[in-house]
Amino acid sequence: xxxxxxxxxxxxxxxxxxxxxxxxxxxxxxxxxxxxxxxxxxxxxxxxxxxxxxxxxxxxxxxxxxxxxxxxxxxxxxxx
Amino acid sequence: xxxxxxxxxxxxxxxxxxxxxxxxxxxxxxxxxxxxxxxxxxxxxxxxxxxxxxxxxxxxxxxxxxxxxxxxxxxxxxxxxxxxxxxxxxxxxxxxxxxxxxxxxxxxxxxxxxxxxxxxxxxxxxxxxxxxxxxxxxxxxxxxxxxxxxxxxxxxxxxxxxxxxxxxxxxxxxxxxxxxxxxxxxxxxxxxxxxxxxxxxxxxxxxxxxxxxxxxxxxxxxxxxxxxxxxxxxxxxxxxxxxxxxxxxxxxxxxxxxxxxxxxxxxxxxxxxxxxxxxxxxxxxxxxxxxxxxxxxxxxxxxxxxxxxxxxxxxxxxxxxxxxxxxxxxxxxxxxxxxxxxxxxxxxxxxxxxxx
Numbered sequence: 001x002x003x004x005x006x007x008x009x010x011x012x013x014x015x016x017x018x019x020x021x022x023x024x025x026x027x028x029x030x031x032x033x034x035x036x037x038x039x040x041x042x043x044x045x046x047x048x049x050x051x052x053x054x055x056x057x058x059x060x061x062x063x064x065x066x067x068x069x070x071x072x073x074x075x076x077x078x079x080x
Numbered sequence: 081x082x083x084x085x086x087x088x089x090x091x092x093x094x095x096x097x098x099x100x101x102x103x104x105x106x107x108x109x110x111x112x113x114x115x116x117x118x119x120x121x122x123x124x125x126x127x128x129x130x131x132x133x134x135x136x137x138x139x140x141x142x143x144x145x146x147x148x149x150x151x152x153x154x155x156x157x158x159x160x161x162x163x164x165x166x167x168x169x170x171x172x173x174x175x176x177x178x179x180x181x182x183x184x185x186x187x188x189x190x191x192x193x194x195x196x197x198x199x200x201x202x203x204x205x206x207x208x209x210x211x212x213x214x215x216x217x218x219x220x221x222x223x224x225x226x227x228x229x230x231x232x233x234x235x236x237x238x239x240x241x242x243x244x245x246x247x248x249x250x251x252x253x254x255x256x257x258x259x260x261x262x263x264x265x266x267x268x269x270x271x272x273x274x275x276x277x278x279x280x281x282x283x284x285x286x287x288x289x290x291x292x293x294x295x296x297x298x299x300x301x302x303x304x305x306x307x308x309x310x311x312x313x314x315x316x317x318x319x320x321x322x323x324x325x326x327x328x329x330x331x332x333x334x335x336x337x338x339x340x341x342x343x344x345x346x347x348x349x350x351x352x353x354x355x356x357x358x359x360x361x362x363x364x365x366x367x368x369x370x371x372x373x374x375x376x377x378x379x380x381x382x383x384x385x386x387x388x389x390x391x392x393x394x395x396x397x398x399x400x401x402x403x404x405x406x407x408x409x410x411x412x413x414x415x416x417x418x419x420x421x422x423x424x425x426x427x428x429x430x431x432x433x434x435x436x
Contacts, residue, residue, distance in 0.1 A: 034164065
């Protein structure tokens with residue numbers, strides 16, 4: 001399973017030109033997913049939760065398939 | 081021949097005497113003349129990307145674009161989308177080394193988190209951005225104004241003038257100088273040519289807050305933005321200049337600056353604090369008077385082509401980036417500069433006259 005940290009990294013490294021803001025487009029969904037992810041991260045921290053570690057499982061799940069995406073390249077590892 | 085859009089040089093032609101100053105370059109010369117020389121005159125910059133600079137620039141730009149979208153009539157969510165989308169465009173290829181402390185705190189993910197947290201926190205901001213006459217938001221307000229004096233080298237004596245005895249005499253027209261004596265009576269001449277000093281820069285945002293017009297300056301920090309943090313802004317070179325600039329640009333109604341600080345936190349929600357720093361007219365006048373002396377000294381350094389070290393400033397602000405150079409014997413400093421720094425071409429060096 002792809003963990004959520006890599007999912008968001010993947011989403012953020014997509015060609016931004018694909019993140020159209022036109023209503024109803026897949027691109028807008030992707031942009032909204034990035035925004036929703038970060039808002040969720042804030043909510044988790046406000047609730048006293050720690051940042052999820054890379055191997056601790058997703059705190060906020062991003063459904064890449066629903067966004068019409070699946071990683072086609074190795075995910076980028078970042079130590080945050 | 082100058083290329084189109086190439087900014088003017090901030091230096092008098094053929095000299096290293098700077099006539100156009102912003103808060104950054106004034107800060108360098110006040111902090112340490114050698115620091116000023118390395119950065120402003122010689123163009124040395126660290127080899128690695130400045131994570132702090134990039135992060136700060138992108139943060140400012142994102143907030144500016146949000147303000148612009150809001151003022152153009154978009155609601156909060158649309159303005160957030162617009163700002164974040166443009167931010168993603170700009171940082172698409174930005175990949176700082178997150179194994180360093182700086183990169184761990186300042187990277188694309190923490191940047192988006194910080195921007196979004198700020199925009200949501202101040203969704204109903206009590207500080208309202210002023211709308212300019214052309215309908216645009218008063219964000220990134222560039223200012224440029226002349227002082228009533230200039231570098232002495234910028235004023236050339238007029239060639240010749242007849243005195244009372246009918247003899248030719250050179251006339252020195254440097255400002256404030258009594259230069260021509262006619263049978264014992266002094267004649268004060270005003271400059272008719274020459275380059276005055278110019279102060280320039282950019283105000284992040286001009287706002288109304290509690291019925292007052294204030295400059296707002298955005299800061300990002302990894303430390304707590306409590307009273308210790310806020311105390312650093314008075315006295316402070318940048319905020320004194322911004323107060324003065326606000327008064328010049330907006331006609332004397334600005335009393336100070338709101339510091340809008342964003343603390344980047346990794347395991348807790350980002351924190352935001354605002355503080356105020358005010359300047360009385362006498363304080364502003366004092367700052368200008370002191371600046372006159374600092375700029376005079378800067379011209380003296382350029383005239384003798386030597387910028388001394390201020391060795392009491394090396395440990396300020398987490399340690400000067402040139403400390404490793406200045407600590408070496410003068411004979412080997414150039415080698416250390418070349419090893420750890422890049423010498424930027426003139427057009428890429430810090431230039432207060434460069435538009436954003």
